[in-house]
Amino acid sequence: MPLANTPTSVPVLVDAEKCIADKGCTVCVDVCPLDVLRISEDTGKAYMKYDECWYCMPCEADCPTNAVTVTIPYLLR
Amino acid sequence: MQSDARMDEIRDGLSEVECDVLVLGGGTAGPMAALRAKKKNPKATVILLEKANVKRSGAISMGMDGLNNAVIPGYATPEQYTKEITIANDGIVDQAAVYKYAENCYDIIQELDRFGIRFQKDENGEYDVKKVHHLGTYVLPMPNGETVKKALYRQLRRERILISNRYMATRLLTGPTGRVAGVIAFNTRTAEFIVVKAKAVIMCMGAAGRLGLPVSGYLYGTYENPTNSGEGYAMAYHAGAALANLECFQINPLIKDYNGPSCAYVAGPFGGYTANSRDERFIECDYWSGQMMQEFYQELVSGKGPVYLKLNHLQPETAEHIEDILHKVERPSRGRFHENRGTRYAQSMIEMHISEIGFCSGHSASGVFVDDFARTTVPGLYAAGDMASVPHNYMLGAFTNGAIAGEDAMGFADGHDFESFDAGDVAAEQTRIMAPTTREDGLPPNQIEYKVRRFVNDYLQPPKVTAKYEIAQRRFAEIRQDAEERMMVRDAHELMRAAEVWSILDCADMAAYASLYRTESRWGLYHMRADYPERDEDNWRCHVLLSKKDGEMHCEKRDVAPYIVPISDEEMGAYYRQRITATA
Ligand SMILES: Cc1cc2nc3c(=O)[nH]c(=O)nc-3n(C[C@H](O)[C@H](O)[C@H](O)COP(=O)(O)OP(=O)(O)OC[C@H]3O[C@@H](n4cnc5c(N)ncnc54)[C@H](O)[C@@H]3O)c2cc1C
Numbered sequence: 001m002p003l004a005n006t007p008t009s010v011p012v013l014v015d016a017e018k019c020i021a022d023k024g025c026t027v028c029v030d031v032c033p034l035d036v037l038r039i040s041e042d043t044g045k046a047y048m049k050y051d052e053c054w055y056c057m058p059c060e061a062d063c064p065t066n067a068v069t070v071t072i073p074y075l076l077r
Numbered sequence: 078m079q080s081d082a083r084m085d086e087i088r089d090g091l092s093e094v095e096c097d098v099l100v101l102g103g104g105t106a107g108p109m110a111a112l113r114a115k116k117k118n119p120k121a122t123v124i125l126l127e128k129a130n131v132k133r134s135g136a137i138s139m140g141m142d143g144l145n146n147a148v149i150p151g152y153a154t155p156e157q158y159t160k161e162i163t164i165a166n167d168g169i170v171d172q173a174a175v176y177k178y179a180e181n182c183y184d185i186i187q188e189l190d191r192f193g194i195r196f197q198k199d200e201n202g203e204y205d206v207k208k209v210h211h212l213g214t215y216v217l218p219m220p221n222g223e224t225v226k227k228a229l230y231r232q233l234r235r236e237r238i239l240i241s242n243r244y245m246a247t248r249l250l251t252g253p254t255g256r257v258a259g260v261i262a263f264n265t266r267t268a269e270f271i272v273v274k275a276k277a278v279i280m281c282m283g284a285a286g287r288l289g290l291p292v293s294g295y296l297y298g299t300y301e302n303p304t305n306s307g308e309g310y311a312m313a314y315h316a317g318a319a320l321a322n323l324e325c326f327q328i329n330p331l332i333k334d335y336n337g338p339s340c341a342y343v344a345g346p347f348g349g350y351t352a353n354s355r356d357e358r359f360i361e362c363d364y365w366s367g368q369m370m371q372e373f374y375q376e377l378v379s380g381k382g383p384v385y386l387k388l389n390h391l392q393p394e395t396a397e398h399i400e401d402i403l404h405k406v407e408r409p410s411r412g413r414f415h416e417n418r419g420t421r422y423a424q425s426m427i428e429m430h431i432s433e434i435g436f437c438s439g440h441s442a443s444g445v446f447v448d449d450f451a452r453t454t455v456p457g458l459y460a461a462g463d464m465a466s467v468p469h470n471y472m473l474g475a476f477t478n479g480a481i482a483g484e485d486a487m488g489f490a491d492g493h494d495f496e497s498f499d500a501g502d503v504a505a506e507q508t509r510i511m512a513p514t515t516r517e518d519g520l521p522p523n524q525i526e527y528k529v530r531r532f533v534n535d536y537l538q539p540p541k542v543t544a545k546y547e548i549a550q551r552r553f554a555e556i557r558q559d560a561e562e563r564m565m566v567r568d569a570h571e572l573m574r575a576a577e578v579w580s581i582l583d584c585a586d587m588a589a590y591a592s593l594y595r596t597e598s599r600w601g602l603y604h605m606r607a608d609y610p611e612r613d614e615d616n617w618r619c620h621v622l623l624s625k626k627d628g629e630m631h632c633e634k635r636d637v638a639p640y641i642v643p644i645s646d647e648e649m650g651a652y653y654r655q656r657i658t659a660t661a
């Protein structure tokens with residue numbers, strides 16, 4: 001059975017202007033307990049790759065440039 | 078820089094390392110276990126293996142609001158605490174482990190203090206302990222609770238504990254005599270395997286937090302940190318260890334949809350309480366117990382729900398002060414949730430609900446069976462924290478029993494050499510885990526997980542009905558077969574999710590099996606069996622131990638160890654007298 005592309009809106013936003021992943025930062029990717037953040041090959045910035053978030057906020061708290069905003073996942077907002 | 082596609086690419090690999098003491102899970106109990114083991118023998122090697130990153134993993138990833146069960150001289154004695162916990166657990170408690178915790182936890186508070194974690198003191202410099210429990214006074218606020226993880230991490234670095242982040246343990250290795258020999262784990266970003274040989278292993282892998290499905294339907298919107306998907310329970314089971322009282326579920330009173338604590342432990346001392354939709358208080362005590370949850374449930378089915386946390390009768394400054402505490406430390410996104418809904422504590426009550434089920438001794442009593450040295454029934458294997466059977470253990474219990482486990486495990490390691498194991502077991506485990514990578518096409522793990530957990534809600538959520546439990550067992554078997562034949566993944570991250578599906582299925586099966594075995598009702602809502610509504614002291618004043626025997630699930634009764642702290646029948650019923658009769 002082939003897979004479909006069902007979209008979901010992710011709860012964690014990264015401000016590309018502020019993110020310094022292109023300078024080697026991976027802090028948010030490193031600390032996330034669910035391991036759902038990655039650095040994009042296309043943009044060189046952090047983004048949420050997997051919609052599996054506990055809205056716990058280490059990514060936001062530990063980001064050195066305040067680039068991350070955690071919102072509440074839509075299903076429970 | 079390792080960019081995204083490469084990072085999750087599935088690679089082949091198997092390496093082997095060895096250590097004296099191996100700690101699985103670096104949340105709360107794990108770091109303390111590792112530190113204490115190393116302190117006992119500074120020359121020994123201690124490895125701390127963690128599925129996430131020790132810096133920010135586990136239930137306390139952002140911090141904690143307070144100690145829920147501190148036994149502090151001048152406020153409470155180990156005798157009083159042991160009595161309270163025995164009563165809260167309907168008598169099914171081996172008191173030795175609870176008593177030992179109560180005796181040791183004050184030293185641990187002081188140790189945490191030395192690590193830089195502070196606890197609230199009054200104007201006289203005494204610990205400012207609050208009464209939340211039904212009988213005694215045990216809750217101690219932590220004004221800088223957000224520093225817990227950082228403080229622990231500093232200690233781990235200082236003591237040169239070897240940390241392996243992003244490794245998910247999946248099976249314990251045991252030797253010919255049944256003794257523990259090590260663990261097999263895989264890297265959650267590359268799928269490469271590692272075998273860690275160890276003389277003693279301490280499991281600190283937290284609750285089984287992804288068992289029931291939250292009402293929101295969001296798989297990760299759980300009360301527990303969803304990284305804790307129940308491997309601790311599943312691995313102990315497959316290694317032949319006994320698990321205790323799995324039918325005593327964890328079910329919590331939470332903020333509806335948000336699914337985090339509401340949190341009466343913080344609000345209670347300021348005058349907040351749980352109320353029904355008529356604004357009436359219906360329980361005297363907001364301490365979480367099965368009996369309290371039963372009253373909560375009764376209120377809902379009697380048509381007086383929803384149930385709320387009520388703070389809007391307090392002075393606005395007080396309500397705002399509570400918001401300030403609750404929206405900063407433990408679950409800081411709580412403020413954002415309320416903001417979206419326009420809920421201000423000073424103005425409106427906060428809607429609550431009954432959570433999905435899970436296993437957790439931190440809050441309830443379902444865990445891998447351990448004695449007062451944190452030893453499981455498998456030689457060389459220890460368990461501490463939410464996954465070990467010491468009831469209502471909370472954060473300070475995880476720290477204290479982690480320390481007890483670390484010390485005893487190092488003693489064991491010092492007296493033993495490595496246990497041998499069968500290389501065939503490693504190969505078999507690699508094949509089992511990697512199976513979903515061999516398929517081009519099939520069922521993704523998230524769909525399988527959703528289905529198991531939805532059936533857990535439909536059929537296992539109390540009140541427990543025999544016929545529904547039997548349907549659940551059939552459904553779980555069908556889903557297991559689907560997973561065996563058709564589960565497929567595309568990258569290493571999905572492989573972690575697939576491996577978690579097996580733990581969730583194992584826990585669902587154990588929850589059903591243990592619940593059917595105990596043919597009485599006990600622990601209020603936690604084990605409310607519709608077909609056996611009464612407590613049966615003659616036949617069931619005992620533990621139920623579940624284990625794997627000849628490849629099959631098996632349950633047996635085990636006597637409660639003779640009490641150290643005697644309790645009269647009159648006292649034993651105290652937790653059943655929580656309802657405020659005036660509102661009935
Ligand atoms: C939202 C919330 C609020 C709470 N509030 C309080 C409070 O105010 N006061 C209080 O005293 N207690 C509180 N508790 C309870 C307390 O936090 C827990 O009892 C305690 O932290 C449990 O510690 P632990 O070490 O058993 O589990 P955790 O700290 O959760 O650690 C388990 C670790 O195991 C890792 N792990 C899981 N599976 C694997 C695997 N397969 N391989 C490797 N590693 C793995 C996880 O990533 C995690 O780091 C709260 C709990 C929650 C969830």
Ligand code: SF4
Nearest residue numbers: 019020025027028063
């Ligand atoms: S922590 Fe902040 S700066 Fe660093 S990669 Fe993440 S978003 Fe970018």
Ligand code: SF4
Nearest residue numbers: 032053054056057059
């Ligand atoms: S909120 Fe928590 S789970 Fe979500 S991305 Fe940030 S660290 Fe990860």
